[in-house]
Amino acid sequence: MQKNPLYCTKKGQAYVGDSLELLAELSDNSIDLVITSPPFALRRQKTYGNVEETEYVNWIKPFGKEVFRVLKESGSFVLDLGGAYRAGMPSRSLYNFRVLLSFCDEIGFHLAEDFYWFNPAKLPSPIEWVNKRKIRAKDSVNTVWWFSKTEFPKADVRKVLAPYSDRMKKLIKDPENFYKPKKRPSGHDISASFGKDNGGSIPSNLLSIPNTESNSTYLRLCKAFGIERHPARFPAELPAFFIKMLTEEGDVVLDIFGGSNTTGFVAESINRNWLTFEDNHEYLVSSIFRFLDGYSEMAIKEILVTLQGNQANYALEKIYCSLEPVMTVKQRREHISQPSLFPS
Ligand SMILES: C[S@@+](CC[C@H](N)C(=O)[O-])C[C@H]1O[C@@H](n2cnc3c(N)ncnc32)[C@H](O)[C@@H]1O
Numbered sequence: 001m002q003k004n005p006l007y008c009t010k011k012g013q014a015y016v017g018d019s020l021e022l023l024a025e026l027s028d029n030s031i032d033l034v035i036t037s038p039p040f041a042l043r044r045q046k047t048y049g050n051v052e053e054t055e056y057v058n059w060i061k062p063f064g065k066e067v068f069r070v071l072k073e074s075g076s077f078v079l080d081l082g083g084a085y086r087a088g089m090p091s092r093s094l095y096n097f098r099v100l101l102s103f104c105d106e107i108g109f110h111l112a113e114d115f116y117w118f119n120p121a122k123l124p125s126p127i128e129w130v131n132k133r134k135i136r137a138k139d140s141v142n143t144v145w146w147f148s149k150t151e152f153p154k155a156d157v158r159k160v161l162a163p164y165s166d167r168m169k170k171l172i173k174d175p176e177n178f179y180k181p182k183k184r185p186s187g188h189d190i191s192a193s194f195g196k197d198n199g200g201s202i203p204s205n206l207l208s209i210p211n212t213e214s215n216s217t218y219l220r221l222c223k224a225f226g227i228e229r230h231p232a233r234f235p236a237e238l239p240a241f242f243i244k245m246l247t248e249e250g251d252v253v254l255d256i257f258g259g260s261n262t263t264g265f266v267a268e269s270i271n272r273n274w275l276t277f278e279d280n281h282e283y284l285v286s287s288i289f290r291f292l293d294g295y296s297e298m299a300i301k302e303i304l305v306t307l308q309g310n311q312a313n314y315a316l317e318k319i320y321c322s323l324e325p326v327m328t329v330k331q332r333r334e335h336i337s338q339p340s341l342f343p344s
Contacts, residue, residue: 001025004313006284009291009321012264012274016284019256019277023066031070031275032154032251035242035263037080037234038063052087053095057102063256064103070254074154076112077147078242079103080234083139090129090136096143109147112155113205117142117238121210144207146242159244161200171195209237218260221289221300230260230283239266240323247272261287269321291319 002025005013015022038060067077081096103109122140129136164172175195213219213235222229239262243253249271255263258276260283267274268291278284285307292300306312 006281006307006312007288007314007316009264009268009316009319011268011272012276014258014261014264014276014278014284014287016279016281017277018279020062020066022277023063023070023256026070026254028069029072030252031075031254032072032247033076033078033243034067034071034254034256035078035080035239036255036257037232037259038257039232040082040084053093053098056095057098060099061102061106064099064107064109067256068107068109068149071149073150074152075149076153076155076242076246077109077149078115078239078246079145079147080117080142080238081145082142085126085129090133096145100143100145103145103147109149110151112146112148112153115144115146115205115207117144118206118208119211120208121212144238153246154248155246157202157245158198160203160241161198162203164201168201172197203241207238207241209235211235216290217293218265218287218289221292222286224297225286225289225300225304227282227286230286233260233262236262236266236323239263240270243267243270243272258287259283261290265290265321266323268319269323288314288316291316291321293320 001013001015001022003015003017003022005015007014064077071077079099081099084093084095085091086093100111100114104111118141120140122138124130124138126136126139130138172195211234213233219229221227239253239255243263243266247253250273252273252275253263253267254275254277255261256277258264258278261276261278264274264276264287276284276287278287285304288303288307289300292303295303303314303316306314
């Protein structure tokens with residue numbers, strides 16, 4: 001890339017800018033996975049008709065075309081789109097389905113699989129139809145389109161096995177007694193080997209993930225430094241699922257609407273290279289908090305001042321990054337081993 005990143009780690013780089021321009025700098029067939037959650041809000045609210053849906057598709061299509069170009073043949077594009085109502089009426093917008101059709105029919109993507117992210121913690125909305133008039137159910141599912149450049153993208157569901165149900169655990173423990181081998185009407189042959197322990201069950205395309213981040217380093221430091229948190233973050237578990245399933249260590253993951261850089265943080269934690277593009281400078285500045293677990297207040301202040309100047313090109317050498325924060329603060333500091341940053 002010609003432009004300098006705002007900051008970089010050993011595995012990734014975060015760039016401020018319009019992702020359409022930044023994408024243009026990437027070579028063809030160079031990225032393994034693009035995963036992103038674009039702004040959902042329909043750009044210009046209209047009272048009737050479906051103009052806003054067409055506008056949304058016209059807005060996002062150039063990004064889709066560029067993503068198609070930069071993806072490797074084995075690559076995937078995972079696009080999280082929240083549902084929406086048409087302005088002023090209890091009738092759903094079809095924009096997410098129009099994006100799906102346009103990307104497949106006009107750009108050439110394949111729909112590898114349609115996923116649904118169920119957020120059980122989602123508040124009821126829209127207030128008018130759900131809370132006040134009570135004529136619609138709570139909308140708590142996002143469509144997550146898994147596009148691929150070819151029919152056979154790199155993918156391995158064994159990397160994202162779901163925990164076994166209690167019933168399955170019993171079957172594994174004592175297959176002979178639990179199940180009589182027989183052929184089901186569906187054609188599935190339930191033999192004793194069905195009780196083999198594979199470490200978990202095949203996940204479904206309904207991902208139940210509460211969006212309830214509450215004690216992350218990112219939120220803690222936003223609060224401590226009086227910086228507003230990004231208002232539309234996705235939970236780390238969502239990109240984690242797709243990054244694990246669709247890439248291997250050393251692959252390159254890109255988020256073109258990076259926000260608070262949840263994707264970069266997840267990719268770094270599981271040893272994938274990453275790139276993040278975000279056009280809001282402030283969002284990207286505070287996103288560095290995700291990598292500053294264990295840093296002293298003084299060191300963080302210095303980093304913030306550096307990043308707030310443009311073209312910071314800040315290289316973050318020592319980081320502690322994990323999806324499972326099991327270490328104590330003391331252990332994390334030792335892990336980072338940057339004693340000069342931690343005045344006793
Ligand atoms: C839904 S948020 C993404 C949040 C992110 N997934 C996270 O967990 O923090 C969408 C982001 O896209 C950014 N954005 C909108 N248009 C953009 C563009 N043309 N280029 C780069 N970023 C853009 C917005 O500033 C916003 O932060």
